[in-house]
Amino acid sequence: MTATTSGPGLGIVPVVAAAVLLIAWVVQHRRRRAEQAALARFITRHEGWHLQGWPCGVQPELLVGRFSATPRGDRRYGVEQAVGGPLELQVDGRALSCEVSCFRWFHERQRRSRSSRGVVTTSYQRYRELVVLCQLPLHTHRSVSIGPESMLGRIGLTRGGAQLESDAFNRRFRVEGRDRELVVRLLDAQLQELLVTAFSGRGIEFSDDLLALWGTPDHQDTSLAGVVRTYPALVQDLGRLVRGIPHSFWRAMRPNEPDAAGDHGPAPRPPTPEER
């Protein structure tokens, strides 16, 4: 005669599962509240900054696929924790004001797994990337992408994209751009050195009047919470990058001059976070 003890044990499983879910929800809720509070504190430090639905007034549908940091994924994509406003910089001896936005881009990728019984399960995993977007007062008309070099490229086995004078730069970054003259004008010796010393592993992309800097910065503001910890460093890095753009590039692009070819009509109004 045998007795089974599985009956009473099974009754505990839903209770434990419910408790785990509850704890997870509470932790997530508290984290979200802390992040919202950190966002509010970050905004008060920058005059004119506010929560944004669309980074720099560009709707996510126009951002998706435009930069390598903003992929479409397989299902949902979009912008999280976007905050932005004007940023004043001194470039080429002149004051330059540009619209800046820090945000987290998310996209979901499909994953398929097959069980031992041959049942296929589809799930979606969410990926996030930190991006700071800057609307420059110029139009490059062409895109230039400077991203981290592959492992093979780093050890010198493959060389893709445009090669520049600095071997250290060529090993760390892969530069893609159809207009080689634009690439050469942008990446002078000083900017190559700056990127090697301060932006290794990060990505920089120019697309017409938008400059995107993506990747996690080296330092964080511990007085803030969540992803907002990285925002001050993102803004600081962006300023450093824009100041590092060579004078000849600014002269060639003629900032602050109206562009006859680039008249895209009035920009649509971005929705406020409340409207969303």
Next chain:
Amino acid sequence: MELLLLMALPVVVLLVLTVISYNRFVAQRASIDATWANIEGELQRRHDLVSNLVAAVQGYATHERGVLEQVTAARARAISAVPAKVPIAEQARAEDALTQGLTSLLAVTESYPQLRSDALFRDLQRQLVETEDRIAAARRLYNLEVAAYERRRHAVPSNLVASTAGFAPARMFEIRDPAAEHAPHLAP
């Protein structure tokens, strides 16, 4: 028959690789020539602008004959150094002399406020800096092409193709950056 094919295979592969390497050298030489033509076009434009600039300065700064003559002579030397038979190093020296002359000329114009406010002069100066920016970019592109070509000419095994086919060495075009010297004189 099979043995013959097996022996011929490495020879065919080697031949194909040699042809690919040779064609890459040909493409690189063509690219070097194209980028050099771009530099020459921009240098020609600078020479034209210099004569206009000298004419514009002459109208105001009549007492600066020495500087004006120096620039005019440097321009003449730079023009005579453009033909293909002149070595690149000599062309670079002539362009450097012209840059130096132009720097002196632009420094002199600082003492003539009327000239500095002249719309034609300002426009010429702006065009000069823009042309020099383009020269700088074209020069870097040319030098990058030369560096890639020279790397292959010296690397193994492409050096065997280069020496057999007689691909001559290419020289870099090293000049002072005129835009960097003249941009500070550009009126805001």
